[in-house]
Amino acid sequence: MKITFPQIYGHHYVKMENKNNSTRIQLDFPARVQILGGKNIRTRYDHVKEEQGRYLAGAAIRVNAEYELCLTDTWYPAGDGQIRLDRRVECVKSAEKKGIRVTSEFRMEDAEAKSFDDYQILFPGAFYNKNDTDEDGMDDYLGTFEQDYKDDRNPGLLETVWCSGSGQYTALIRADVPSADETITREQIKERHFLLDTEIGSLGFSPSSYKMNEVILRCDFPFCERNSFCLNVDGSGWAGYRKMEQGDRFEISYILAFGQAEDLTEAGWQVSKLQMDRILQEDAAAPFTMEESMECRREMTHNSYREFPEKENEPAGYFVHFSPRKSYGKQNILEYGFSGQQQMLAYVMLRAAEDLKDGEYRRRAVKTLEFFMKKCIHGSGIPYGLYDVDKEDYIFWWTGVLFPFQYSQDRNELEKYLGVQVVESILPVAEELKKHKGNYTRTMIESMYYLWLCYETEKKNGCIHEDWKQAVIRFCDKFTEIQNEDGSWNRAYTMSGEPIREPEMWFGCNRIERGSGVIFPIEVMTKVYLETKDEKYLNSCIKAADFICRYYVKDIKYIGGLNDTTHKKSVKIDAVGVMFAMRSLLFTYEICREQKYLRAAEKAAEVLSTWTFLWDVPYNKGTVLGDHGFKTTGWAGCDVIPAGSYVDTEFIEFVPDVMRIAQYCKNPYLAKLAKIVYLGMQHGTSTYRDMYGYKMAGVQCEGYMNSLWLSDSENPEFSGAVAKLKGDDNDTCNGLINGQNLATMHWFLDHYGTLDVDTVIDQMFSC
Numbered sequence: 001m002k003i004t005f006p007q008i009y010g011h012h013y014v015k016m017e018n019k020n021n022s023t024r025i026q027l028d029f030p031a032r033v034q035i036l037g038g039k040n041i042r043t044r045y046d047h048v049k050e051e052q053g054r055y056l057a058g059a060a061i062r063v064n065a066e067y068e069l070c071l072t073d074t075w076y077p078a079g080d081g082q083i084r085l086d087r088r089v090e091c092v093k094s095a096e097k098k099g100i101r102v103t104s105e106f107r108m109e110d111a112e113a114k115s116f117d118d119y120q121i122l123f124p125g126a127f128y129n130k131n132d133t134d135e136d137g138m139d140d141y142l143g144t145f146e147q148d149y150k151d152d153r154n155p156g157l158l159e160t161v162w163c164s165g166s167g168q169y170t171a172l173i174r175a176d177v178p179s180a181d182e183t184i185t186r187e188q189i190k191e192r193h194f195l196l197d198t199e200i201g202s203l204g205f206s207p208s209s210y211k212m213n214e215v216i217l218r219c220d221f222p223f224c225e226r227n228s229f230c231l232n233v234d235g236s237g238w239a240g241y242r243k244m245e246q247g248d249r250f251e252i253s254y255i256l257a258f259g260q261a262e263d264l265t266e267a268g269w270q271v272s273k274l275q276m277d278r279i280l281q282e283d284a285a286a287p288f289t290m291e292e293s294m295e296c297r298r299e300m301t302h303n304s305y306r307e308f309p310e311k312e313n314e315p316a317g318y319f320v321h322f323s324p325r326k327s328y329g330k331q332n333i334l335e336y337g338f339s340g341q342q343q344m345l346a347y348v349m350l351r352a353a354e355d356l357k358d359g360e361y362r363r364r365a366v367k368t369l370e371f372f373m374k375k376c377i378h379g380s381g382i383p384y385g386l387y388d389v390d391k392e393d394y395i396f397w398w399t400g401v402l403f404p405f406q407y408s409q410d411r412n413e414l415e416k417y418l419g420v421q422v423v424e425s426i427l428p429v430a431e432e433l434k435k436h437k438g439n440y441t442r443t444m445i446e447s448m449y450y451l452w453l454c455y456e457t458e459k460k461n462g463c464i465h466e467d468w469k470q471a472v473i474r475f476c477d478k479f480t481e482i483q484n485e486d487g488s489w490n491r492a493y494t495m496s497g498e499p500i501r502e503p504e505m506w507f508g509c510n511r512i513e514r515g516s517g518v519i520f521p522i523e524v525m526t527k528v529y530l531e532t533k534d535e536k537y538l539n540s541c542i543k544a545a546d547f548i549c550r551y552y553v554k555d556i557k558y559i560g561g562l563n564d565t566t567h568k569k570s571v572k573i574d575a576v577g578v579m580f581a582m583r584s585l586l587f588t589y590e591i592c593r594e595q596k597y598l599r600a601a602e603k604a605a606e607v608l609s610t611w612t613f614l615w616d617v618p619y620n621k622g623t624v625l626g627d628h629g630f631k632t633t634g635w636a637g638c639d640v641i642p643a644g645s646y647v648d649t650e651f652i653e654f655v656p657d658v659m660r661i662a663q664y665c666k667n668p669y670l671a672k673l674a675k676i677v678y679l680g681m682q683h684g685t686s687t688y689r690d691m692y693g694y695k696m697a698g699v700q701c702e703g704y705m706n707s708l709w710l711s712d713s714e715n716p717e718f719s720g721a722v723a724k725l726k727g728d729d730n731d732t733c734n735g736l737i738n739g740q741n742l743a744t745m746h747w748f749l750d751h752y753g754t755l756d757v758d759t760v761i762d763q764m765f766s767c
Contacts, residue, residue: 001025001083001258003075005057011044012057014075016083016256022111023168023258027104031071031087033061034224036099036193036241043071053077066095069244071102081258084175087221090249097248099195099241101224106172106217106256107208112165116145116207119215120162122268122556123147123205124155124610125637125644128573129264129556134509140569141641142227142235148204150223150230151178152707152726153644155613155637156275159203161215162267167260169267172203172217175253177279183620183726189231189238189711196240198222199618201252221252229641232712233421233567264556269606272614273669280614282672284633284680288687290755294745296687297738298352300698301345304735305364306331308389313375315389316367318345320735324686324694324701333395334387335735336376337443338563339702342368343450344739350457351746369454372447373467378495381474383447385439397433397440402564405430419713419723425568432503438494440563441517442580448475449524469531476528479521480540487543488515491560491571506570508560512551513571516560518544519552522584526591538591545588545597548581553600556607561650566710566722567641574639575611578604579654586657589664602665605658609673611636613647613680617706623727625684625704628692632706634680642722646730648703652681653740656747663764671764675757678744684729700737701729 002019005012014027029042045057054076061069070090078084089102113119120129126149131139139145151157157174178199188194201221208214222240231238242250257274261267286293300320307316321340322329336342346365353361376384376394386395398405408414414423448471455468482497483489490499491507491514501507501514508514522541529537552558561576582604589597613635619626635647655674662670684701686694705728713723724730745755752760 001081001256003055003083005045005048005055008044011046011059012048013044018258022166023170024109025170025256026107026109028107030057030073030104031059032103032105033063033069034101034103034239034241035063036101036195038098039063045073063098066093067091067098068093069100078255083256085254085256086251087253088249088251089244091244091246094244094246097243097245100244101220101222101239101241103218103220103224107210107214108161108170108217109211109214110163110166110168113163113213114165115212116215118163118165118213120164120264120556121205121215122160122162122264122610123149123203124158125575126153126640127205128558128607128640131573131640133513133557133559133571133573134569140572141567142229144227144235146204146206146226148202148218148220148223148225148228149643150202150225150707151200152181152617154203155644156272156610157203157279157615158271158275159205159217160264160268160271161205161217162261162264167262169259169261169270170217171255171257171267171271171274172219173255173257173271173275174201174203174219175255176251177615179618181618181620181726183623184240184708189708192231192236192238194240195243196222197243198240200240219254221250229643229710230645230708232710233425236712263554265553265603265607268610272606272609275614276669276672280672280676281616281633282675284631284676284683286631286679286682286685287629288682288685288689290682290745292687292689293682293685294742294755296685296698297742298348298698300696301735301738301742302349302352302361302364303696304328304331305368307364307367311389312392313371314367315375315387316364316371317342318349318368318735320345320733320738322733323731324692324699324733325731327695332388332390334376334389336372336383336385336387337446338385338440339734339736340386341446341450341735341739342372343447343454344743345735347450347453347457348739348742348746350454351742354457354461365454366458369451369468372451373471377471380496381471381478382439382493382495382497383444383475384495385443394437396437402426402430402433419710421710421712422566422722425566429503429506429568429570433506436494436500438492438500440492441489442520442561442563444475444493445520445524448472449527452524452527472524473528473532476521476525476537479525480536483540483543484515486511486515487518487547489517489521489544490514491517505568508571512557513559515547515551516571516577518547519560519577519580519584522587526587529591541588542592545585545600548584549596549600552577552581553585553603558604558607562639565639565641572639572641575608575636576650578608578611579650579657582608582661583654583657586661598661598664601661602667602670605661605670605673608636608651608658609670612651612673612677613644614676619727623725624693624729625727628684628690630683630704631680634676634678635683635704636677638703642709645705645707645709646703647706649681649700649737649740651677652744655744659760659764666765668765671761675761678757681741698738699733700741702732702734702737703730704728705730
C-alpha cells in the first residue's frame with residue numbers, strides 16, 4: 001500500500017492506496033479527541049516528515065487556553081502487506097486534569113463493492129459475516145451494524161473486512177498487547193462515561209456515512225462501545241477515559257494488514273496466523289501437571305455419585321451441578337447430555353476404573369447407565385433429558401440458563417438467580433416451552449454417543465452390554481427415519497420424534513436455523529455405521545455433512561451449538577456450533593475419505609481459531625482471576641451475545657478433533673491451536689496446590705468473566721455469568737467440565753501414551 005498525506009487548509013490527512021487503486025483507505029481526521037464531559041476535537045496533522053522510510057506526523061491539540069495535547073503518529077511498513085501506526089499522546093499544558101479518549105476512523109473502500117452488503121466482516125467471537133441467520137438484513141442481536149468491542153472481549157485483538165467482489169481483505173489490529181487494567185466499579189457502570197487507569201482500548205466497525213460502498217474500521221483508546229450488551233439488553237453505550245495532566249502520556253500501536261483470500265474464512269485465518277506469529281505465547285500451562293489435574297477431576301467426580309435404593313428403579317448418577325463454594329448442592333436432578341452429561345461421566349469413570357484398578361469406579365458408572373437404560377429412554381427410542389429424583393419424574397428443557405425455571409415460578413425469586421434483564425427476556429419463552437414434552441437434539445446425541453463409548457470400553461474389558469448397543473442402534477434408526485429431506489435435523493423433538501418449531505425465537509425461523517440440529521448426530525451415526533456396515537447410516541451422514549457445507553461453512557454461519565441463551569433468540573452464532581460442525585465433517589471424512597469434507601472440517605477449525613484467545617487478558621489483584629493467576633490464552637468465547645466477555649469450558653472436548661485435522665492437513669498452526677486450548681483450559685481448576693477458594697479439589701467453573709456482560713444489576717444475590725464484574729468466575733460447576741477434560745486426556749493416552757502435548761505434536765508430524 002502506498003501512503004500519502006495530502007493537505008487541506010494547510011493541514012494533513014492520511015490516504016492509502018494499493019498499486020491498482022482497487023483498495024483505498026482514508027482518514028479525513030487522523031485523530032478525534034473526546035474530552036470527558038466536553039467537546040470532541042477533530043484533528044489533522046500540522047506537519048509530516050519522512051525519515052528512512054517512516055513518516056513522522058504531529059499535531060498540537062488545543063482544548064482551551066489552559067489545556068493542550070501533543071499527538072505524534074509514526075507510520076511505516078511493518079512487513080509484507082502491513083502498515084503500522086505507533087501513536088503517542090502527551091499532555092503538554094494543563095491547569096487541571098481532564099479525561100480524554102482518542103478515536104481514529106479508517107474509511108475503507110473496495111473498487112468492486114457497490115454497497116455495505118458486498119463486505120463481510122469477521123470480528124473474533126462477536127460478529128461473523130453479518131450476524132444475520134434469520135436473513136432479515138439486520139444483525140440478529142444488537143440490531144445495528146455499528147459495533148465496537150473492548151480489547152478484553154477480542155480474542156485476537158483484530159477485526160477483518162473481506163470484499164466478496166474483489167477477494168481482498170483489510171484487517172485492523174491492535175499491535176501492542178494490553179498488560180494492565182483497572183476493575184470497573186458499579187458506580188462507574190451507572191455513570192457510563194468515566195475515568196479509568198487502563199490499557200484496554202477497543203476496535204469497531206460500521207457502514208460509512210460518506211459513501212454507500214465504504215465501510216468504517218475504528219479504534220478507540222481507551223475503549224468506547226457505542227452499542228453493547230455489556231450493560232443491558234437495550235444495547236447502551238459506554239466509554240472509558242484516560243486521566244491526563246501536564247507530563248502524562250500514553251502510547252498505543254495499530255497495524256493495517258492487507259491481502260487476498262478466497263473467502264472470509266481464509267481472510268480471517270490469514271490474520272489469525274499473523275497474530276499467532278506476533279503475540280501467541282504457546283506455554284499457557286497452569287501451575288500443576290496434567291496428571292494432577294486428572295487425579296483431582298476424577299476424585300471430585302467419583303465423590304459426586306449418589307444412588308437412591310429406596311426409589312423406583314434405584315436412580316443413580318453423578319450430581320455435578322453446584323456452586324463450587326457450596327460443595328455438591330442439592331443432588332436431585334440427573335442431566336443426560338449437555339451440562340450434566342451422565343454418560344460422558346460414566347465413560348471417564350470406566351476409564352479411571354481401568355487405570356486405578358478400582359472396582360467401585362466401575363460399579364458406580366455401570367449403575368448410572370443401568371438406571372438410564374431402565375427408566376430414561378422413551379418407547380420411541382428417544383432419551384429423556386432430565387430426571388427429577390425427588391419427584392420421580394421427567395422434566396424438560398430446563399438446562400443451563402433455564403435451569404432455575406425448574407425450581408420456581410415466582411418472578412422475584414427467578415430474578416435473584418438470573419437477573420431482571422434475563423428474566424424479562426426469557427420468561428415468555430419459558431412459559432411457551434412448558435407446553436412441550438421433548439428433548440434437544442444435542443442432548444439426545446450426547447447421551448447416545450457416550451453410551452456407545454461406554455459399550456466399547458466395557459467390551460474391550462470383556463463385558464458386553466448388548467442392551468446398550470441395541471439402544472444406540474435403535475436411536476440411530478429413529479434418527480435416520482426423522483431426518484429432513486435436505487439432510488438436516490431439527491433443534492428439538494417431542495418424545496415420539498415430532499419436530500418442535502415453536503416458539504420460533506427458540507427453535508428457529510427458517511431452514512438453516514430450524515435445521516441446526518444437523519451438527520450433532522453424525523458423531524454417533526458414524527459409530528453405528530462402523531459397527532453394522534449398514535449403508536443407511538453412511539448415507540445419512542453424507543446428507544447431513546453436505547447440508548453443513550452448504551449452509552454453514554460456505555457463508556461462515558455456524559449456529560446452534562448451545563441449547564440455551566440469555567437472549568430471547570436461542571439459535572445463535574456460537575463457538576460450540578463451530579466445534580460440532582467441525583467434528584461432524586471430520587467424522588464423515590474418516591468414514592468415506594472424501595477430501596471435500598476434510599477441507600470443510602479444516603475451514604471450520606480455522607474459524608474456531610478466531611473464537612480462541614491468543615493472549616492473556618489482564619486482571620486486577622483483588623479479583624478471583626487476578627489473585628490466582630488465571631490466563632486466558634487458549635480459552636474460547638461462548639457466543640456472539642457476550643462476545644469475549646465470557647469464556648467457557650467446551651473447547652477442551654474437541655482438542656482431539658483439531659489435532660486429527662492438523663495431522664491430516666499437515667497444518668502446524670492448528671496443532672498450535674489445539675496445544676494452547678489443552679494447556680490453557682486447565683486454568684481455574686482447584687488442586688491441592690491452589691484450591692481457588694472452592695470446597696474441594698477438582699472443581700472448575702463453567703466460565704469466567706473477561707469483561708462485563710449485562711452488568712446493570714444491583715442484586716447482591718445474583719448467581720451465574722451475567723451481572724458479574726471482570727475477574728469473577730460464574731460460580732457454577734457442572735458435569736460437562738470434568739467429563740470433557742478427562743475424555744480428552746484419555747484420547748491422548750490411548751493414541752500417544754502420554755499427556756505431554758509437545759510429545760504428541762512431535763509424534764503427529766514425524767509420521
